[in-house]
Amino acid sequence: MENQFSNLYSVILDTYPIEGKQLTKIWRFFEYLKEGRLTTTKCIKCGKVSYPPRIICPECLSEKLEWIDLPTKGTVEYFTELKAGVPVGFEKPLIHAYIKLSDSFDILSKIVGIKSVDDIHRGDKVKLKVFDVPPIPAEIGRDKINIDRVYFAFELDN
Amino acid sequence: MRDACVVAGGQSKWGYRDATLIELFQEAGKACFEDNPHIKPADIDGILVASACSERLSRQTHLAPMVAEYLGIKTSSVCARVELLCGSGSSAIILAAGMIKSGLSDTIMVIGGEKLFTPQRWETFYSQLGSVDHDWDGAQGLGLPPSLLSIVFQRHAALYGTTEEQLAAISVKNRRNGLNNTKGQFRKEITLQEAMSAKPVAAPLKLYDCCPITDGAAAVILTSGEAAKDFTDKPLVKIIGTAQATESNSISNRGNWTTWNALKTAASRAYSMAGITADDVDVAQTHDCFTISEVIEYEDLGFCEKGEGGIFAEKGLSDFGGKVAVNTDGGLLSCGHPFGGTGIRQAIEIAKQLKGDAVHQVENARYGLTHNFSGAVVAHTILIYGRD
Numbered sequence: 001m002e003n004q005f006s007n008l009y010s011v012i013l014d015t016y017p018i019e020g021k022q023l024t025k026i027w028r029f030f031e032y033l034k035e036g037r038l039t040t041t042k043c044i045k046c047g048k049v050s051y052p053p054r055i056i057c058p059e060c061l062s063e064k065l066e067w068i069d070l071p072t073k074g075t076v077e078y079f080t081e082l083k084a085g086v087p088v089g090f091e092k093p094l095i096h097a098y099i100k101l102s103d104s105f106d107i108l109s110k111i112v113g114i115k116s117v118d119d120i121h122r123g124d125k126v127k128l129k130v131f132d133v134p135p136i137p138a139e140i141g142r143d144k145i146n147i148d149r150v151y152f153a154f155e156l157d158n
Numbered sequence: 159m160r161d162a163c164v165v166a167g168g169q170s171k172w173g174y175r176d177a178t179l180i181e182l183f184q185e186a187g188k189a190c191f192e193d194n195p196h197i198k199p200a201d202i203d204g205i206l207v208a209s210a211c212s213e214r215l216s217r218q219t220h221l222a223p224m225v226a227e228y229l230g231i232k233t234s235s236v237c238a239r240v241e242l243l244c245g246s247g248s249s250a251i252i253l254a255a256g257m258i259k260s261g262l263s264d265t266i267m268v269i270g271g272e273k274l275f276t277p278q279r280w281e282t283f284y285s286q287l288g289s290v291d292h293d294w295d296g297a298q299g300l301g302l303p304p305s306l307l308s309i310v311f312q313r314h315a316a317l318y319g320t321t322e323e324q325l326a327a328i329s330v331k332n333r334r335n336g337l338n339n340t341k342g343q344f345r346k347e348i349t350l351q352e353a354m355s356a357k358p359v360a361a362p363l364k365l366y367d368c369c370p371i372t373d374g375a376a377a378v379i380l381t382s383g384e385a386a387k388d389f390t391d392k393p394l395v396k397i398i399g400t401a402q403a404t405e406s407n408s409i410s411n412r413g414n415w416t417t418w419n420a421l422k423t424a425a426s427r428a429y430s431m432a433g434i435t436a437d438d439v440d441v442a443q444t445h446d447c448f449t450i451s452e453v454i455e456y457e458d459l460g461f462c463e464k465g466e467g468g469i470f471a472e473k474g475l476s477d478f479g480g481k482v483a484v485n486t487d488g489g490l491l492s493c494g495h496p497f498g499g500t501g502i503r504q505a506i507e508i509a510k511q512l513k514g515d516a517v518h519q520v521e522n523a524r525y526g527l528t529h530n531f532s533g534a535v536v537a538h539t540i541l542i543y544g545r546d
């Protein structure tokens with residue numbers, strides 16, 4: 001029987017971060033991402049590099065942080081495909097890879113742009129892929145505005 | 159300081175249930191009171207409710223006074239909810255023990271559970287994107303962690319030669335242990351062959367390597383050593399060691415994937431507090447949300463050498479008659495895993511083992527241990543129980 005929830009079940013979870021300088025102090029991460037840069041924050045006082053980006057240094061609590069670039073290319077060390085329980089909003093195949101971006105930085109990221117898990121192998125080179133995600137309809141003062149958003153994954157670097 | 163003792167425990171039937179969250183709590187509370195007829199709701203002065211997903215999946219917050227009302231409990235010392243995802247129940251037991259030992263409370267019901275099979279079950283997977291670091295790991299589609307544990311296994315296999323057959327031996331053992339557990343989700347034995355040929359969930363992890371989605375609740379009553387003697391003639395089951403350790407949360411900050419340092423930290427503190435070593439543990443309920451988790455837990459709890467967890471399982475050293483019986487009631491793999499209920503279910507089984515009341519009894523068990531990890535394998539919670 002049709003009812004008000006037939007097409008819109010009564011639960012929504014925004015699967016992407018709050019972006020936009022009206023809403024977050026780390027908005028530059030997303031602005032840099034739009035330029036194809038993967039960045040994070042480094043403490044000017046003690047040199048600690050943190051990921052995800054911060055507004056205070058977890059080592060010395062300084063607020064004096066600078067933005068630095070992380071590598072956007074890396075190597076697949078391990079991967080898997082989630083076959084059961086793929087969350088709503090994520091396309092199949094949902095493939096995750098443990099990627100070595102540098103000697104000191106690894107990331108577990110979604111791999112996009114392949115049709116099957118058979119298309120990825122240990123040792124494959126991958127690169128950053130930035131894509132649009134749904135904007136946030138935000139109330140800023142009395143105005144309602146759409147805040148454009150992007151997010152990232154990795155894709156094969158052929 | 160006073161002792162904190164477990165004097166009653168009970169749980170609802172776990173599985174895919176025809177009941178709401180508050181109904182599951184009522185079933186668990188009733189079962190707990192029925193376990194020890196000497197204790198009445200009027201004897202309880204505090205309640206701690208462990209639940210991780212009640213807002214998302216049951217549209218309900220402010221749980222503790224609600225559960226108290228439904229169980230006829232009027233509190234005077236503490237009335238609050240505790241949340242640490244899969245470690246919520248054990249966290250609440252630690253806090254209750256602290257309240258009782260310090261004298262801030264006298265008798266506390268710790269009750270925990272979840273309603274995870276909502277009318278549309280995709281909600282559970284979807285909602286778990288908010289239990290890892292939502293903006294950085296959840297946004298990558300990493301919620302409940304089979305993908306993460308698949309990679310943990312691949313790394314453990316590369317370093318130590320751990321095999322898929324060794325993982326299957328754990329699922330076979332825990333399914334067998336759960337066979338006569340009338341409250342568990344699965345009561346069917348599986349063969350090694352069935353485990354090995356099951357469909358992949360996050361390859362190489364297969365169906366029987368992963369615990370299910372579960373509705374259920376469980377409750378225990380804790381009281382002081384003095385009061386416990388009024389409530390029971392059985393040997394007193396005391397909480398003698400507790401620890402909770404975490405080193406990082408975001409997946410990018412994990413450090414070592416195959417040696418869980420926070421688990422080692424927690425184990426060392428809990429053993430030291432209890433005045434025992436890993437060799438003294440007779441029975442353990444560890445967090446077997448995935449078979450590979452149980453392998454690493456043998457190692458980092460000190461039941462075997464690093465890298466030998468797979469062989470430990472294969473040789474039956476974690477089974478009855480082995481070195482330490484692990485997940486004697488079937489574990490998460492058989493009982494299921496309603497997050498806030500799990501640590502309490504573990505406490506109930508350990509208390510039964512130490513009193514000599516278990517369905518599958520470890521002979522003359524004196525020391526029992528429970529362990530949970532929560533989130534993306536980031537927080538580790540350990541309790542050690544001992545009897546007089």
